[in-house]
Amino acid sequence: xxxxxxxxxxxxxxxxxxxxxxxxxxxxxxxxxxxxxxxxxxxxxxxxxxxxxxxxxxxxxxxxxxxxxxxxxxxxxxxxxxxxxxxxxxxxxxxxxxxxxxxxxxxxxxxxxxxxxxxxxxxxxxxxxxxxxxxxxxxxxxxxxxxxxxxxxxxxxxxxxxxxxxxxxxxxxxxxxxxxxxxxxxxxxxxxxxxxxxxxxxxxxxxxxxxxxxxxxxxxxxxxxxxxxxxxxxxxxxxxxxxxxxxxxxxxxxxxxxxxxxxxxxxxxxxxxxxxxxxxxxxxxxxxxxxxxxxxxxxxxxxxxxxxxxxxxxxxxxxxxxxxxxxxxxxxxxxxxxxxxxxxxxxxxxxxxxxxxxxxxxxxxxxxxxxxxxxxxxxxxxxxxxxxxxxxxxxxxxxxxxxxxxxxxxxxxxxxxxxxxxxxxxxxxxxxxxxxxxxxxxxxxxxxxxxxxxxxxxxxx
Amino acid sequence: xxxxxxxxxxxxxxxxxxxxxxxxxxxxxxxxxxxxxxxxxxxxxxxxxxxxxxxxxxxxxxxxxxxxxxxxxxxxxxxxxxxxxxxxxxxxxxxxxxxxxxxxxxxxxxxxxxxxxxxxxxxxxxxxxxxxxxxxxxxxxxxxxxxxxxxxxxxxxxxxxxxxxxxxxxxxxxxxxxxxxxxxxxxxxxxxxxx
Ligand code: SF4
Numbered sequence: 001x002x003x004x005x006x007x008x009x010x011x012x013x014x015x016x017x018x019x020x021x022x023x024x025x026x027x028x029x030x031x032x033x034x035x036x037x038x039x040x041x042x043x044x045x046x047x048x049x050x051x052x053x054x055x056x057x058x059x060x061x062x063x064x065x066x067x068x069x070x071x072x073x074x075x076x077x078x079x080x081x082x083x084x085x086x087x088x089x090x091x092x093x094x095x096x097x098x099x100x101x102x103x104x105x106x107x108x109x110x111x112x113x114x115x116x117x118x119x120x121x122x123x124x125x126x127x128x129x130x131x132x133x134x135x136x137x138x139x140x141x142x143x144x145x146x147x148x149x150x151x152x153x154x155x156x157x158x159x160x161x162x163x164x165x166x167x168x169x170x171x172x173x174x175x176x177x178x179x180x181x182x183x184x185x186x187x188x189x190x191x192x193x194x195x196x197x198x199x200x201x202x203x204x205x206x207x208x209x210x211x212x213x214x215x216x217x218x219x220x221x222x223x224x225x226x227x228x229x230x231x232x233x234x235x236x237x238x239x240x241x242x243x244x245x246x247x248x249x250x251x252x253x254x255x256x257x258x259x260x261x262x263x264x265x266x267x268x269x270x271x272x273x274x275x276x277x278x279x280x281x282x283x284x285x286x287x288x289x290x291x292x293x294x295x296x297x298x299x300x301x302x303x304x305x306x307x308x309x310x311x312x313x314x315x316x317x318x319x320x321x322x323x324x325x326x327x328x329x330x331x332x333x334x335x336x337x338x339x340x341x342x343x344x345x346x347x348x349x350x351x352x353x354x355x356x357x358x359x360x361x362x363x364x365x366x367x368x369x370x371x372x373x374x375x376x377x378x379x380x381x382x383x384x385x386x387x388x389x390x391x392x393x394x395x396x397x398x399x400x401x402x403x404x405x406x407x408x409x410x411x412x413x414x415x416x417x418x419x420x421x422x423x424x425x426x427x428x429x430x431x432x433x434x435x436x437x438x439x440x441x442x443x444x445x446x447x448x449x450x451x452x453x454x455x456x457x458x459x460x461x
Numbered sequence: 462x463x464x465x466x467x468x469x470x471x472x473x474x475x476x477x478x479x480x481x482x483x484x485x486x487x488x489x490x491x492x493x494x495x496x497x498x499x500x501x502x503x504x505x506x507x508x509x510x511x512x513x514x515x516x517x518x519x520x521x522x523x524x525x526x527x528x529x530x531x532x533x534x535x536x537x538x539x540x541x542x543x544x545x546x547x548x549x550x551x552x553x554x555x556x557x558x559x560x561x562x563x564x565x566x567x568x569x570x571x572x573x574x575x576x577x578x579x580x581x582x583x584x585x586x587x588x589x590x591x592x593x594x595x596x597x598x599x600x601x602x603x604x605x606x607x608x609x610x611x612x613x614x615x616x617x618x619x620x621x622x623x624x625x626x627x628x629x630x631x632x633x634x635x636x637x638x639x640x641x642x643x644x645x646x647x648x649x650x651x652x653x654x655x656x
Contacts, residue, residue: 015643022622024640026647028655036544038494049634052644064492082492089494126655133543133567147567149545150496151574151633159637161644165620167566197479198537201563231537233566254654263652295479295540313478406542408488427483427541429506 002274004169005238005267006204009144013127015161022163028126030156032059032099033112034090035408036131040154041093051097052160058121059094059101061087062111065401066410067371072399073105083409097157108251110374110400113137113342117221118376120250124239124264129156133228134342134424140221141247142239142267144204147228167234170203171275174211176284181457183352184219185344185422185441187211187281188226189289189299195279197297200232203277206269207237211283217246218348225343226424229296238268288457290329291426291439293317298426299439302329302456320428321436322416329454332438336419337368337395337449338431339442341405344422345373349442350381353422354389356446356460361394363452368395369411371403393450407432420448463576464630468557469600470530473520474591475504480534481541482568486550499550521554525595531558533590539568548575558601560587560608573623574633580608586615603627 003011010025017023030053037059044051051057064083066072075091078084087104094101102108108115113134116122124142129135131153138145148162156162174187191199205227212220220237227235244261247253254260272278291299292306294317300306308325309315318324323332339345339353350372362368370390372378378400381387387397403411405423412432413419419437422445423430426437440448441457448454490502507519515522532551538561539547548571551559558578572579580601582590590599590610599610603624608615625631648656 015647016640021620024637024643026644035491039496039545042494047634080492086492086494131543131545133541147543149543149548149567149571149574151545152570155634155637158634159640159644160648161637161640163633163637197540198563198565201537201566228541231540231565256654259652260654263654295481297479312476316477406483406488408491425481425483425541427481429487430483433506434511 002270004206004269004274005142006144006169006206006234006236007274008267009125009127010166012125019166022165024161024163025127027129027156027160027162028056029121029128030057031112031116031128031130031135032057032153033063033130033132034061034086035063036150037093037153038086038089039150040157041097043154044157049158051099051157054098056160057099057157059090059099060109060112060115061090061104063402063406064409065104067398067401067403069396069398075104080410107375110376111342111345111402113225114345114373114377117141118250118374120247120253123247123254123260124243125267129162134225136227136233136235137221137225137342139227139234139236140217140224141243142237142264144234144236146233167202167204168276169274170200170205171272171278172205172207172281173278174207174209174281174283176211176282178211178283178286179458181443182286182288183441183443184215184222186286186289187283188223189291189296189439190281190286190301192226192230192296193289193299195230197229197295198231200227200230203232204234204236205230205232207235208269212237213240216348217242218346221346222343226296229424239264288441288444290444290454291437292321292323292329292332294320294426294428296424296426296439300329332454333418334420334438334448334453335365335367335417336413337366337445338404338413338419338421338423339369339445340371340373340403341423342373343424344442345371345377347377347380349422350377350386353442353446354386356443357393357450358389360450362449366449366452368393368449369398369404370395371398372400374400404431406430420445420454462574462630462632465557465576465578465603465627467600467602468530468578469598470557471528471595471598472531472533472590472593473526473529474533475520476535476591478535478562479537479540482539482544482547483541485539485547486544491544491546496549497553499546500553503550503554528555530555531560531599531601532556533587534559534561536562538564540565543567545571548572548577552577560590562587573626576627576630578603578627580617582608582615582617589613
């Protein structure tokens with residue numbers, strides 16, 4: 001019987017149980033951050049349990065870390081006492097249980113989904129979990145990667161395994177060349193806008209087709225990152241030469257790369273018959289997307305008008321966003337831009353935004369924040385002089401972290417402000433109380449910053 | 462985990478679709494390092510106005526809905542962030558059962574770990590349940606997989622393994638510890654480059 005890449009990796013990890021019932025799976029990599037882990041470690045202590053495989057566990061701090069333009073290189077820089085306690089708690093837990101950690105100021109520190117791939121910890125064929133829904137990101141390297149809750153974090157710490165029900169397989173076939181300026185962010189935003197915020201519930205999504213093959217390794221991760229916004233815990237892309245090359249030479253890459261590549265090369269979907277469902281996308285027709293409402297499905301392509309009010313969800317979204325049906329996204333006044341997050345905070349994303357912004361200034365009423373996804377991304381970007389481009393345009397060049405993607409640190413978008421954002425969620429209050437988020441690609445966000453409203457990136461690139 | 466077999470209680474309805482965990486519990490309450498103390502933070506931005514006063518129109522604030530233990534809601538409930546704080550906050554407020562059109566996968570798992578029964582019913586059934594009076598009680602019978610409300614009865618599907626777990630109130634880690642030997646054997650078979 002034909003299998004998908006997802007079926008193959010899953011089957012390789014089953015310790016107990018049959019399909020159709022919860023199965024016990026082995027976890028190859030467990031990433032940990034400060035927000036969803038304290039109660040899990042406490043649970044271990046209460047029950048006198050150890051971490052089964054500290055060597056397969058890696059921790060960092062990202063959600064709570066302030067990203068002031070001046071370096072945030074020690075815990076002393078966290079002025080919010082409760083945030084600081086959470087970060088300290090993780091430090092102490094990692095020490096007590098023998099877990100490697102990239103703490104504040106460390107050169108490997110960054111957003112957990114940026115550093116996993118960057119350090120070579122995330123690899124094809126692994127099962128990767130983390131107490132964070134955007135763990136789906138790592139599926140861009142051909143792994144099964146998904147977010148879990150804190151009780152599950154505790155379970156993985158104690159047993160290095162997890163009980164899961166196998167989801168079904170959905171193939172998303174994407175073919176054709178993208179128009180210049182249209183990016184992988186637009187592919188995933190299109191899918192969610194067209195099929196809804198829950199089209200992927202109960203499925204693992206595999207993205208394939210020549211459009212996907214042409215994408216860089218980093219661009220692929222933007223797609224799998226937002227699989228969760230379509231309701232799918234897992235998004236996966238077949239690993240290929242680009243992937244192997246991406247992993248090779250990284251800090252925690254396998255020593256025996258030949259053996260690893262031989263193993264990884266067996267990870268592919270046998271035939272389309274293996275999918276329970278297939279969606280096709282003609283990439284040549286895709287336009288840039290911008291979200292107008294309060295969930296990622298409330299988004300339109302550049303040439304569309306904002307939809308009519310047909311239910312109370314849409315009505316509530318318009319009220320919150322201070323917008324009206326019938327206008328176009330170019331009519332939305334943009335007062336803030338945010339470039340960063342695990343969706344679009346990698347080096348390539350910063351390069352794309354910098355290309356657009358180079359030689360321009362932010363529009364007079366616009367504030368701009370650029371937050372690299374990790375310290376290493378920051379250093380690399382500075383080597384390329386990207387920091388200067390952003391600063392010259394009038395943006396703040398900040399330290400790595402989640403920052404205003406979720407605003408649980410001091411970085412918040414003020415109430416009522418329309419913020420063009422390279423992040424993944426436009427929920428009410430996500431970027432700050434009453435802040436109004438518009439999701440878009442790095443190039444679209446950069447262009448909105450210099451114009452004070454959204455513009456069609458295809459016309460300027 | 463507290464077991465659930467048959468639960469009888471009063472209801473409150475929030476019928477929006479796609480209620481995300483950022484709404485169920487906003488991020489400022491995720492800094493806590495405990496599992497309890499979240500009841501007042503539940504649906505914070507909807508429950509309180511900008512000045513911090515309770516919003517009288519919000520269902521959870523209505524005096525006649527206090528003490529409700531069953532939440533009736535829309536589809537794709539609990540989407541977005543994986544924060545288990547959402548389940549803890551619902552539990553802390555007193556909810557033991559949720560009746561939705563569907564759930565995000567991660568939130569569903571978090572319910573199974575915290576003794577909150579996630580029931581799925583179609584729109585017409587939920588529309589009916591959403592209208593029942595505040596003092597009226599309904600019963601969720603897990604062994605028979607039925608929601609009973611006066612003369613009305615609605616069947617719901619439920620995975621048999623999770624069902625046993627709810628009925629017994631089992632601890633997952635204890636269960637898994639019994640597989641120690643299989644886990645060790647599995648680890649020995651890992652490819653050398655992943656040992
Ligand atoms: S960058 Fe945003 S979405 Fe990504 S892990 Fe941080 S808070 Fe979550």
